[in-house]
Amino acid sequence: MQSVISVENISKQYVIGRRKDESFLTLRDEICSFFGKAKSLFNRTSLQHYGSSEEFWALKDISFQAWQGDRIGIIGKNGAGKSTLLKILSRITEPTSGRISLRGRVASLLEVGTGFHPELTGRENIFLNGAILGMSRAEIKTKFDEIVAFAEVERFLDTPVKRYSSGMYVRLAFSVAAHLEPEILIVDEVLAVGDLQFQKKCLGKMQQVGNEGRTVLFVSHNMGTIRALCNKGLYLIEGNIHKTGSIEEVISAYTLHHASNKGIVTFGQQNTDFVARILSIGVISAGYTNYADTLPFQAPFTVEVIIESNNELEAVVGIGISNSIGEIITTLHSVEIGEEPTIEKLKNLKFKKGINKFYLNINSNILRPGTYIIGCTIFSRSLWQAFDDKPNCITFEVTNHNENRYFDERQSGMVFLSDSQWENR
Template identity: 65%
Template sequence: MSDTVIQVENLSKKYIIGHQQQERYTALRDVMANGAKSLGQRLLKPWGKQSANPAYEEFWALKDVSFEVKQGDRIGIIGRNGAGKSTLLKILSRITEPTTGRIRIKGRVASLLEVGTGFHAELTGRENIYLNGAILGMSKAEIKHKFDEIVAFAEVEKFLDTPVKRYSSGMYVRLAFAVAAHLEPEILIVDEVLAVGDAQFQKKCLGKMEDVGQEGRTVLFVSHNMAALESLCLKGIFLEGGKIKEIGLAKEVAAYYQKTIKENRELQNQNHGNLFKFSQKHKIGIANIKYYLNPNYWEKGWDLKIEFDVIPKRYYQKVGVGLSLSSLSGISATIMPPYFTNYVIDELEETTKCIFECSNIQKYLGGGDYTITLWLSKPKVEYLLKLEDILVVTIPACELFGTGKYFEYHLYGLVPLPLTYRTEELKA
C-alpha cells in the first residue's frame, strides 16, 4: 500500500482581478447592460477571439504545480508574499477549488490558515472545540477525551464559556491551534498565522508540530522564519510566481531561497531611488528609499544611514515611523515600533524626509546580510503603509572589539558580544 497521503498533479488556480473604473459603484443597470453586451459578442463571434475587457485581468496564483507528500513528512513551504503559498494551502484544505489539475488526499485534514479559521463567532470556546471536532469527523467521546489537554495548551480556562468573538487575536490563535493539533488529524496544515502569538506560544506550537510529525502524522507549514522552518521541517518547497522554484531538503531549499532574496534585493536596491509605494486607502506614500554605509575611521567600523521620503495626499497628525532589521533567515535583529521609540511626525502635510542613523553598526550586529522593513502607522491603531523586506544591507565583517578576531557572519549569532574568559582555581 502506498504511503503517499497528498498527491498534487498540474495544479493551477486562476483569479479574475477587477480594475477600478471611473464609476464609484456599479448599478444593477450596468450589470444587466454588460451581460447583454457580452451575450451579443458571443452570438456575433461564437468562435472568434473575444475582445479583451480592460476592466478585468486574469491572474494565475498557481500554475502547473505538482508534488507528493509521504506519510509523516514535515514540509515547509516558503516564498515571497504573493507567491501562491496561501492559495495552495486553501486548495489542500478544500476551502477553494482549483481551476485545473487535481489533488488526492488520504486522511483527515486539520487547517489553521488565519485567525479563527473554522470558528463560529457567536459560540463559546467550549462549543467551538466540539464543533471543530465534529467537522473533523470525531465522536463526542473522542473530543471529550482530548478536551482538558486542548484547554491547558490554549491557556483560556477562564474564557471557555465566553463567545469567541470577544477573544483577543492571541486567544483566538491559541485555541484554534490547540484544537487543530490535538484532535489527531492525519494531516496538519498551518499557515504563518502563528506570528500573531507571543514568542513563548510560538515555541510551544513548534514543539507540538514536531511531536505531531514524530507520531507519524503529516505537517505542512508556511513561514517566513527560516530558522523555525529548518528546525521543524525535513523537506521544503520554494514557490515563486505561482510555480515551484525548488523542492528538496529543508535546509538546502531555505539556503537557495535566502540566496534568491539577496540577489533580487541587490537588483532592486539600485532602483529604489525612483521607487514610490502608495496606499490608496490612506492616501500616503513612501519614496526615494536609500541606505548608506560609510566608513567610521575613528571607531574602525561602519556607520549605517537609512533615509526615505514620506509623501501625504492629505493632512495627518501623529504619524508613526517604524523600522526593523532581520536576517535573511527571518530572525528579527531589531524592531523599532513608533509607540515605543516615539518616532512620530506630529503634523504631516508636505513631503517629509525621515532619516535613521546608527554609528558603528558592527558594535551591535555581526557581519552579514539583513533585510530592512519600513512602515508608517497610527501608533497602536493601524498600519498606514508597510514595506516588508524592502532593502537588503550587507554589513561588513568587523574586528571584535580590538581582539584582532573578525566576526564575519551572523550565522554564528546576530550580536558580537565582547566577552572575556578566565578560570579560577577552587580551594578545597
C-alpha cells in the same frame, strides 16, 4: 510506501475585474439610467472599460509529494500563492486544473477562528470542530481536557466565541486542530496573532505532531521559525515552484534570491521626506578600487556605505552580515553600542548635510568560505529610531584557495570581527 499528500499539476485561476457577461448594475448605473443621463456622464471609453476583466493565475502547474512525518515549510513573498495552495489542500477552494490525493484526516488553521461558529461557546465549538474532522463524541471527550488546558481558555469556555479576542480565538482553534490527531495539519501565518509564549507552545506541539509520524504544512515569513520546525521546504515565486528540498537548501535559495545584488547595490531617491537615507552599499577587496563579489579567505576588505542626510545630525550606521540561510553572524556599528562615544569615535556619529561616505575596514577576514549577505541600518544616536533600513540587500563570496584546508559548512554561529575600523569622509 505511499505519499500522504500527492499534488499533480495544480493550477488556480482567478479573474480580476468584472466579466463582460455579468449583467448586474451598480447604484450609480441605476441612477444614471433612471434620469436618462448615462450618455452624458460617461464617455464611450469608460463604458468599454466597464466590464473588462483580466485572468490571473495564482498557482501554475504545482506538483510535489509529502510523506508521513514530513514537516514542510512553504515560503515566498506575499502574493506568491502560499495561502491559495493551503486553501486548495484544505478543500476550501477548488483548483482550476490538476489533481490532489490526501490520505488521512486534515485539520487546517488558515484564518482566526477557522471552522468556528461565532454564536456557539468555546465548549460547543470544540465538539463542532471535532465532528467536522470526523471524530466521534467519545473521542473528543477523551481529548477535551487537554485541548482546554493547552488553549488556556477554561474561564471563558462557556462564553460565545464571538466575544473572544483574536488571541483567544487562535489559541482555541489551534489547540482543537492539533489535539484531535489529524494525519495532516495545515497551518498558515495565523499563529503570529498569538503572544510569544503561546507561539512557542504551538511550535513545540507541531514538532511533536511531526515526531509522532503526522504531516505538517506550515506557512510563515519567519525563517528562524521555519528552520526550527520544518525538515523540508517549498519555495514559491509568482505561483510557480522555484525550489524544493531540505529546509536549509530552500531557505538559502529564498534568502539569496532576495539579495541577488553582487558587489554593489544602489537605491532609488524618489522619497524627498527623509532624515537620512542609504544611497548605495558596496564591497571592496583590499588593494582594489573596484567593487567585488568574491573575496579570498583571510584577506582584508571594506564595506562602503553612501548616505544622504537632509541636515547635520548625529546618527549610527550599523552593518549586519548573515550567512546563506539568513542567520545573523555578526553586527558592527559605527560606535560601540552601550558606551559613550569618545572624541575619536564622535566623528563617526556626525553626518553633514548632503552626501556622506562611511567605510568599514575589516582588516582580518575570518569568515569561513561560503556565501554571505550584508544589510545596513541608520539609527538615531539613542538607537530608538531607524532612519533607513536595507536588510539582506547584497551578497558576496569568501573563497578558499587552500584546497587542503577543510571547512564544515554546516557549522554556524556568531563571529567577532574585532579587527575592524570605521571612518567617514
